[in-house]
Amino acid sequence: MTSLVMVVSCPPTRLLASFLQRGSQQASKFQLHTGTPSAAKDYYEFLVLGGGSGGITMSSRIKRKVGAENVAIVEPSEKHFYQPLWTLVGAGAKKLSSSSRPTASVIPSGVEWIKSVVRELDPDDNCIRIDNGKKIAYKYLIIALGIKLEFEKVKGLPEGFSYPKIGSNYSAGTVEKTWKALQDFKEGNAIFTLPNTPVKCAGAPQKIMYLSEAYMRKTGKRANANIIFNTALGVVFGVKKYADALEEIIKARDLHVNFRQNLIEVRPEKNEAVFEDLDSPGSTKVMSYEMLHVTPPMGPPDVVRGSPVADVAGWVDLDKETLQHKKYPNVFGIGDCTNLPTSKTAAAVAAQSGVLDHTISLVMKNQKPVNKYNGYTSCPLVTNYNKVILAEFDYSAQPLETFPFDQSKERLLMYLMKADMMPFLYWNGMLKGYWRGPAFLRKCLHLGRD
Incomplete structure (x- = not known):
């Protein structure tokens, strides 16, 4: 205090x-x-x-x-x-x-x-x-x-958490895996997801993205990282005033946001994540990852x-x-x-x-x-290790x-x-x-x- x-x-x-x-x-x-x-x-x-x-x-x-x-x-x-x-x-x-x-x-x-x-x-x-x-x-x-957390609704989870590059801040058993995956990251895609269901603390899936980006800058890994936020929503945040502020941060830090993308499967043995395009039912996209933070479906x-x-x-x-x-x-x-x-x-x-x-x-x-x-x-939107938008x-x-x-x-x-x-x-x-x-x-x- x-x-x-x-x-x-x-x-x-x-x-x-x-x-x-x-x-x-x-x-x-x-x-x-x-x-x-x-x-x-x-x-x-x-x-x-x-x-x-x-x-x-x-x-x-x-x-x-x-x-x-x-x-x-x-x-x-x-x-x-x-x-x-x-x-x-x-x-x-x-x-x-x-x-x-x-x-x-x-x-x-x-x-x-x-x-x-x-x-x-x-x-x-x-x-x-x-x-x-x-x-x-x-x-x-x-x-x-x-x-209720429903990791099982994503094919390949929760067993995928036994692999080292997947974590989630939404459970006591997986939150430390996020930190381990972040520390082990070297280069490639770092993907952060938000599902097509109600979730608790809907800002949290992007908070960890901002913190991960800050950590990568601090440790000299940022130049080799492609940071991606795949969200099932159509906006970055539901309140325009804060969405505008977050969009400025996203642009300044060269983060990539893909809207209406819902995680439906992980293939941890291949380091691949499969996303459904909610605006084109049945259409999917496979993305490789070096780090994956999963926000599970909830109900x-x-x-x-x-x-x-x-x-x-x-x-x-x-x-x-x-x-x-x-x-x-x-x-x-x-x-x-x-x-x-x-x-x-x-x-x-x-x-x-x-x-x-x-x-x-x-x-x-x-x-x-x-x-x-x-x-x-x-929702305290943590954007760095010493900054928050409240x-x-x-x-x-x-x-x-x-x-x-x-x-x-x-x-x-x-x-x-x-x-x-x-x-x-x-x-x-x-x-x-x-x-x-x-x-x-x-x-x-x-x-x-x-």
Whole structure:
């Protein structure tokens, strides 16, 4: 945090530094929970499905409403990851170990941890089934099951990761392979992909491209590298202001972007990747690579897809303003497993948690929810080892920036926020239920104008 404060020079950023200092002092009072998984009871007032960012955050908030003994989290994993850090792990700027903590340490003290997989959702009977067949009933349900990585939908994966030139920043088991492939790169094509599905943190596939290019320049390999971004989308970024800034960087650094190209197969024994042209169905192109970063296809969790809580595409079907289920008033959702029409990021979860907290409070009183989620999300676009464009926007894909300066410019301050401040806020603020995004800070910095 010292390095961040040192670069602060203007009054708005001094306000941010003061805010962070107070947060640090408050966080020092927090005690880590060191509980262990428990035998599930038959009924809980609040049942939270998923121990990721949304599930832990909402459990912390709900605990303060109804008491820890009335809340349970269903989560099978022993480790909890702060996944936004994996962009920097894949580029060698952070260690994988710095992105994880034991799940037991982040579950709110006193909240029951049911270490299991959710096998069935039965909202008509207000219950779920877990992997041992046990039925657990609830009064209120919060679904925070995240998104499913589907590497297997690319022919040749995931077995292709056993070869040395393929990596992916999207899983704990493959992110370090990205860094190894980058270090081993000598010359040829370095290809980065974005699939034809919803993904979490849609900016991440190109962040690693910018960092790889910077690393190659630093190590003298850039002259022999052809850096390619094959994206299934038709634009480099969904918000024009930031897309324009990124296009300038792409041009200045001689990067090659091919739109509407979807990875469908890898041939790791030949170092070949096969792409489908989405504007010409059935047409494919084979490209050789010396390094390949794969962003996998993604989809809703299996237990959600086809269940009563899902929409036609398989995502949890929510009112986009209240985060309450459209059919089941005692069911709520948050994060990547939902059909909220905004980018799936940790920043979005933080903003959603504040709205959902208010929604649940009113529903518990048989009142109509009034707080409205505006679709706020954030994507720190890492463009170098010391620069970030901080993209912030809403449902309308319009910038919704926190700071009173142009965030489409590359800045060191924004990199320090990404690398150091945001992880601190995540572990010590958001997961504890005390950080709901920068809306209040934005109003202060913009003198009350949002």
